[in-house]
Amino acid sequence: MTAAADRQLTSLSELAGLVAGGATRRSQLATATGLSRAAVAQRVDLLIERGLLVETGTVATERGRPPLALHLASHTAVVCAVDLGATHGTVAISELGGAVLAETTEDLDINDGPETVLSALDAQIGRMLAAAGHPPEHVRAISIGVPGPVEASTGTVVRPPIMRGWDGYRVPGFFAGRRGAPVLVDNDVNMMALGEYGHRPATAHLLYVKVGTGIGCGIVSGGVVHRGASGAAGDIGHIAVPGHDDVLCHCGNTGCVEAVASGAAVAARLREAGLPAEHAADVVRLVSEGDPLARRQVRLAAQRIGDVLASLVSFYNPDTIVLGGSIASLHDDLLADIRAAVYRRALPLATRTVAIETTVLGRRAGIEGARRLAVHHLLSPAGIARFLGA
Numbered sequence: 001m002t003a004a005a006d007r008q009l010t011s012l013s014e015l016a017g018l019v020a021g022g023a024t025r026r027s028q029l030a031t032a033t034g035l036s037r038a039a040v041a042q043r044v045d046l047l048i049e050r051g052l053l054v055e056t057g058t059v060a061t062e063r064g065r066p067p068l069a070l071h072l073a074s075h076t077a078v079v080c081a082v083d084l085g086a087t088h089g090t091v092a093i094s095e096l097g098g099a100v101l102a103e104t105t106e107d108l109d110i111n112d113g114p115e116t117v118l119s120a121l122d123a124q125i126g127r128m129l130a131a132a133g134h135p136p137e138h139v140r141a142i143s144i145g146v147p148g149p150v151e152a153s154t155g156t157v158v159r160p161p162i163m164r165g166w167d168g169y170r171v172p173g174f175f176a177g178r179r180g181a182p183v184l185v186d187n188d189v190n191m192m193a194l195g196e197y198g199h200r201p202a203t204a205h206l207l208y209v210k211v212g213t214g215i216g217c218g219i220v221s222g223g224v225v226h227r228g229a230s231g232a233a234g235d236i237g238h239i240a241v242p243g244h245d246d247v248l249c250h251c252g253n254t255g256c257v258e259a260v261a262s263g264a265a266v267a268a269r270l271r272e273a274g275l276p277a278e279h280a281a282d283v284v285r286l287v288s289e290g291d292p293l294a295r296r297q298v299r300l301a302a303q304r305i306g307d308v309l310a311s312l313v314s315f316y317n318p319d320t321i322v323l324g325g326s327i328a329s330l331h332d333d334l335l336a337d338i339r340a341a342v343y344r345r346a347l348p349l350a351t352r353t354v355a356i357e358t359t360v361l362g363r364r365a366g367i368e369g370a371r372r373l374a375v376h377h378l379l380s381p382a383g384i385a386r387f388l389g390a
Helices: 003-020 026-033 037-049 114-132 171-175 188-198 257-261 263-272 280-288 292-316 331-345 362-379 381-389
Strands: 053-056 069-072 078-084 088-095 100-107 139-146 183-187 205-211 215-221 320-324 355-358
Touching: 003 026, 003 037, 003 069, 003 362, 003 381, 026 037, 037 053, 078 114, 078 188, 078 362, 088 114, 088 362, 100 114, 114 139, 114 171, 139 171, 139 188, 139 362, 171 183, 183 188, 183 362, 188 205, 188 215, 188 320, 188 362, 205 292, 215 257, 215 292, 257 263, 257 292, 263 280, 263 292, 280 292, 292 331, 320 331, 331 355, 362 381
Parallel strands: 078 139, 139 183, 205 320, 320 355
Antiparallel strands: 053 069, 078 088, 088 100, 205 215
C-alpha cells in the first residue's frame, strides 16, 4: 500500500469515526478534520457509495437550507456480537450505530469443543440474520468473547483453564469460507471492560474486575483495550496473596487471589462449613438470605481482592474501577471492604480521584463490548480498507 493510500484510509477512518461519534453535517467534519469542504465531500461520497454511510433527512438549523444528515449505514451493514460463557452463549445482530436488531441466549457447554460450539453458533447467526431480514453479506464484522486467554492478533485460544479442547484453536479459521466478514476474538473480560467503558464518557482509564467463579481484569485506556505483548495483560487472578501459601490454585501455583477469594473459593469454604454452596451463585443466594458465615467470608474475600487492587491502583493509576461478575452483585458486602483496602494501601495521589463502582451494564457488558469492538474494527483504517475492497 502506498503512503498516499494509507493516508486516504486514515482520513476515511477519521471521518467515519466522527459520524459514529455524532457529527451529522459535512461542515462539522470539515471543521473537525481541517480538510476542505471539497475533500470532505469526495471522501464522504465514497463512503456513501460503498454503503458505509447514508445521508438522509434533515438537521434543524436556525436559518438557511437545512442540510442532509449523515449516519452510519443500517440497511446494508450490520455487525454480529457474541458472548460465549461456560454454559451459555449470547448472540446479537446490531446496526453500526448500536441498535440491536435481534438477540438471543442459548444454553451450551463450552467443553463440547470448538467445532461443536462454533457450528451451533454459526447456525444461530444464520437464523437470526434471516429473521432480521439481512442476507449474509450484510454482516461486516463478527466479534466473539470467550471465557479464556486469547492471542487477539490471531484469534487463537491459549491454554484456557475451563475450555477443554480449545487450546491452540484459531477461532477465525473456523469461519473462513463460511462468513465473508472479519472475525475478532478476545477474552470475555476485555469485552466487558470495553462495553462498560463505552457507557462512562467521563472515564479515561478503566479497570474492569470480574469477580465470579474466577477473577479476571480488563484494562481500557483512551478507548483502547490494553492486552500486553502476548494478550496476557489483566490476568490478575494469579497474583499471590501473602499468607496463603497452603492454598493450591488450578494453575499449579499456591496463594493465587483466585484460589483464595473468588466465588468458587468462597463456595468451597462454605461447603466445608456444611452450607449448600456448589457455585458462586449459591454464595450470592446465601448472602442475600442473610447467612452470617457467607457474609463474613465474602467480606474477607473482598479485603483480599482489595489488597491486590491497591497494587494495581498504584501501578496503573486508573480513574475508575468497575466490579462485575456474579459476586459483584453483592454491592454492600463487597464494595466497602474493597474500597477500604485500596484507600489504606495505595498511594494517596493514585486514590485521590479513583472511583470504585459496580457495573452499570450487568450481564450485558460482554455483548455490548463485543459490538463496540466489531464497529471499532470496521471503522479503523484496516476495516475501511477491507470494506472498500469488498
